[in-house]
Amino acid sequence: MNAIDTAIRAAAADINLAGVTKAYDPQTIVIPPIDVELKAGEFTVVLGPSGCGKSTLLQMIAGLERVSAGKIVIGGREVQDLEPKQRGCAMVFQNYALYPHMTVFENMAYSLKVAGLAKVERAERVAGVAKMLGLSDCLSRKPGQLSGGQRQRVAIGRAIVREPGVLLFDEPLSNLDAQLRHDMRVELAELHRRIGATTVFVTHDQMEAMTLADRILILNRGRIEQFDTPKAIYHHPASVFVARFIGAPPMNILPVTADGSALCLADGQVVAETPLTGSFQLGIRPEDIVTNGNGAGRILKAMLRFREDLGSHSVLAADLAGSVIRVATPFGVDTADQPELSLNFPPSRLHLFDAETGRVMADALGA
Numbered sequence: 204m205n206a207i208d209t210a211i212r213a214a215a216a217d218i219n220l221a222g223v224t225k226a227y228d229p230q231t232i233v234i235p236p237i238d239v240e241l242k243a244g245e246f247t248v249v250l251g252p253s254g255c256g257k258s259t260l261l262q263m264i265a266g267l268e269r270v271s272a273g274k275i276v277i278g279g280r281e282v283q284d285l286e287p288k289q290r291g292c293a294m295v296f297q298n299y300a301l302y303p304h305m306t307v308f309e310n311m312a313y314s315l316k317v318a319g320l321a322k323v324e325r326a327e328r329v330a331g332v333a334k335m336l337g338l339s340d341c342l343s344r345k346p347g348q349l350s351g352g353q354r355q356r357v358a359i360g361r362a363i364v365r366e367p368g369v370l371l372f373d374e375p376l377s378n379l380d381a382q383l384r385h386d387m388r389v390e391l392a393e394l395h396r397r398i399g400a401t402t403v404f405v406t407h408d409q410m411e412a413m414t415l416a417d418r419i420l421i422l423n424r425g426r427i428e429q430f431d432t433p434k435a436i437y438h439h440p441a442s443v444f445v446a447r448f449i450g451a452p453p454m455n456i457l458p459v460t461a462d463g464s465a466l467c468l469a470d471g472q473v474v475a476e477t478p479l480t481g482s483f484q485l486g487i488r489p490e491d492i493v494t495n496g497n498g499a500g501r502i503l504k505a506m507l508r509f510r511e512d513l514g515s516h517s518v519l520a521a522d523l524a525g526s527v528i529r530v531a532t533p534f535g536v537d538t539a540d541q542p543e544l545s546l547n548f549p550p551s552r553l554h555l556f557d558a559e560t561g562r563v564m565a566d567a568l569g570a
């Protein structure tokens with residue numbers, strides 16, 4: 204590989220953050236010290252509510268924001284004091300940030316030109332990426348003559364044409380309509396399989412996170428709540444925050460008490476057996492609750508409030524022990540004329556959380 208090749212083509216790189224911190228002043232600590240290791244080639248989605256520090260984290264990796272403390276190591280190289288262009292990362296922004304006076308071809312070829320790549324090879328590279336992204340017919344147009352989806356593809360094309368080891372995305376799909384978002388999501392997943400760059404993708408859309416990520420990093424006020432596969436995050440949430448953030452409708456959370464033998468709801472109904480004592484928060488997903496008293500576990504009495512039929516399934520809202528819970532049932536299960544519901548909470552589907560910290564009590568119910 205010659206000098207030009209190394210400037211414009213890199214292998215996927217590990218990203219390690221050690222004690223990385225961002226504080227605008229001593230009162231405004233946006234990211235308390237964070238430690239995280241992203242593996243080479245992995246697709247990480249950073250997910251969290253507005254203002255939790257997702258973009259700040261990404262921009263510190265890119266070099267657009269300075270770290271207040273800590274080390275960022277990309278591919279074995281400490282980069283926290285390097286300029287953005289020295290870090291080997293390419294970034295795609297929410298607002299595309301294309302050069303309006305340049306054609307699609309020029310937008311995509313620009314970084315190759317700056318890196319000193321010969322004209323013939325620039326044309327070859329751009330043509331290959333344009334083909335991959337379905338942009339071959341738009342190469343001579345200016346960004347103003349493209350649809351939102353096409354512009355976003357140009358922004359992605361411009362980032363990947365250099366074949367970077369690290370690709371950073373900041374909410375790249377949020378300006379697109381629902382159908383286009385879905386289509387682009389599929390394209391991005393496909394693209395990642397083909398180019399294999401280490402990818403960090405910021406979003407507040409849980410669907411994007413669940414479908415794109417190898418691992419999801421859930422941030423809450425700059426702290427990592429959980430960093431795991433989509434499946435583990437869904438089925439084994441580490442905290443009430445994660446449990447309620449992922450899933451629609453979200454997981455039901457109910458206050459419960461335990462007396463060394465039974466786990467009871469606020470009205471005394473027994474949910475399960477347990478050797479624990481104390482107060483806890485009990486979680487169960489709407490789709491894990493069984494209606495009509497046909498499932499495993501004790502029968503719990505609830506009163507139906509209303510029902511939404513969504514085509515593929517229905518969502519019932521019911522009063523249970525002073526809380527409103529959501530129950531997802533297959534479409535057509537008839538509960539309309541029975542205001543009193545008999546529900547089962549299968550013991551293997553229960554999640555128990557510490558009442559104070561909200562952290563999961565691992566294996567507390569033997570599930």
Ligand SMILES: Nc1ncnc2c1ncn2[C@@H]1O[C@H](COP(=O)(O)OP(=O)(O)OP(=O)(O)O)[C@@H](O)[C@H]1O
Nearest residue numbers: 227231233251252253254255256257258259260407
């Ligand atoms: N220059 C600044 N000075 C002080 N606080 C800032 C500054 N820039 C950002 N912040 C604060 O840092 C926090 C994190 O912002 P950031 O943009 O990283 O959040 P985010 O999770 O990406 O949010 P969103 O999803 O709304 O884009 C916010 O509370 C924001 O107000």
